[in-house]
Amino acid sequence: MDQLKELSLLVQHGENVQAVSCAEKLLAQSCPMEDIVKALSDGLEVLRNKCTIENFQLLDVLLATRAMVEVVDECLARKLQNELDNLATTHEATQSAEPTRTLVIGTIQGDIHDLGKHIVATLCRFKNLRVINLGKDVSVEQFVDTAIAENADFIGVSSLMTVCLSRISEIKNELARRGRNEITVVAGGGAAQQSSPDRLNVDYVAHDAFDGLDYFLSDILPVKS
Numbered sequence: 227m228d229q230l231k232e233l234s235l236l237v238q239h240g241e242n243v244q245a246v247s248c249a250e251k252l253l254a255q256s257c258p259m260e261d262i263v264k265a266l267s268d269g270l271e272v273l274r275n276k277c278t279i280e281n282f283q284l285l286d287v288l289l290a291t292r293a294m295v296e297v298v299d300e301c302l303a304r305k306l307q308n309e310l311d312n313l314a315t316t317h318e319a320t321q322s323a324e325p326t327r328t329l330v331i332g333t334i335q336g337d338i339h340d341l342g343k344h345i346v347a348t349l350c351r352f353k354n355l356r357v358i359n360l361g362k363d364v365s366v367e368q369f370v371d372t373a374i375a376e377n378a379d380f381i382g383v384s385s386l387m388t389v390c391l392s393r394i395s396e397i398k399n400e401l402a403r404r405g406r407n408e409i410t411v412v413a414g415g416g417a418a419q420q421s422s423p424d425r426l427n428v429d430y431v432a433h434d435a436f437d438g439l440d441y442f443l444s445d446i447l448p449v450k451s
């Protein structure tokens with residue numbers, strides 16, 4: 227069987243130990259991280275029908291969740307750390323070691339889904355961004371207060387719950403009220419992806435974690451001196 231398919235199935239079935247070992251093998255074979263994250267997400271996608279208001283098979287979903295988090299923390303984070311360590315030995319990397327951009331990230335109030343946000347935060351932390359992770363169920367005021375206090379460049383907001391989407395649009399209104407229009411707001415997560423920047427009143431809606439990372443690292447901002 228295709229190893230990425232196998233990884234999806236292992237996550238879907240909550241086989242955390244085997245999922246970690248499968249992901250390690252894939253990374254050792256230079257499988258792109260994008261493909262691994264896609265396989266993890268596919269594994270959880272199958273559980274969609276076990277996570278509805280009417281049918282909530284919590285144990286199955288939580289076991290899959292644990293397997294996914296372990297792959298992210300034990301395989302992907304370690305691989306990213308190794309890449310960073312290797313880079314740090316080069317002169318060029320030593321010069322650019324200080325993070326130049328700050329991201330405040332969290333899941334919007336009313337929503338407790340945090341796996342996608344965890345992946346984004348992990349990728350960004352290892353790609354030279356300063357990341358302040360506010361966790362889940364985060365109010366508009368918490369996002370804005372923290373972004374201002376930390377002199378952030380970006381607010382990253384995640385939402386998988388359609389009913390919570392309207393709160394996202396309040397973030398830019400609150401930033402404007404506080405005279406901080408320059409802070410860029412990026413939304414992501416299954417529910418946000420179904421919408422548009424205009425409707426969510428954000429600067430960008432990321433298709434996935436890597437698209438978000440590209441946006442945070444792109445030339446849209448002048449690099450702070």
Ligand code: B12
Binds near residue numbers: 271288336
């Ligand atoms: C796992 C899961 C849970 C877990 C969450 C565990 C956790 N720690 O996160 C638990 C069991 C707790 C849970 C609870 C509930 N869930 Co649930 N859950 C899911 C499930 C199966 C997978 C979600 C997931 O983690 N996917 C994998 C991650 C990696 O994908 P992702 O979040 O989309 O993230 C990727 C990108 O979107 C991006 N990204 C995400 N955020 C951000 C942010 C930024 C800034 C950027 C740049 C990128 C980015 O990066 C990731 C990698 O590319 C989904 C079904 C689905 N496939 O979406 C339902 C789902 C989200 N749940 C749903 C529901 C209804 C619920 C409950 C209400 C069920 C209930 N009976 O109570 C509760 C919610 C309670 C609440 N108030 O939030 C619905 C939501 C429907 C809707 N559209 O409103 C879904 C879609 C299932 C369905 N019925 O269709 N759930």
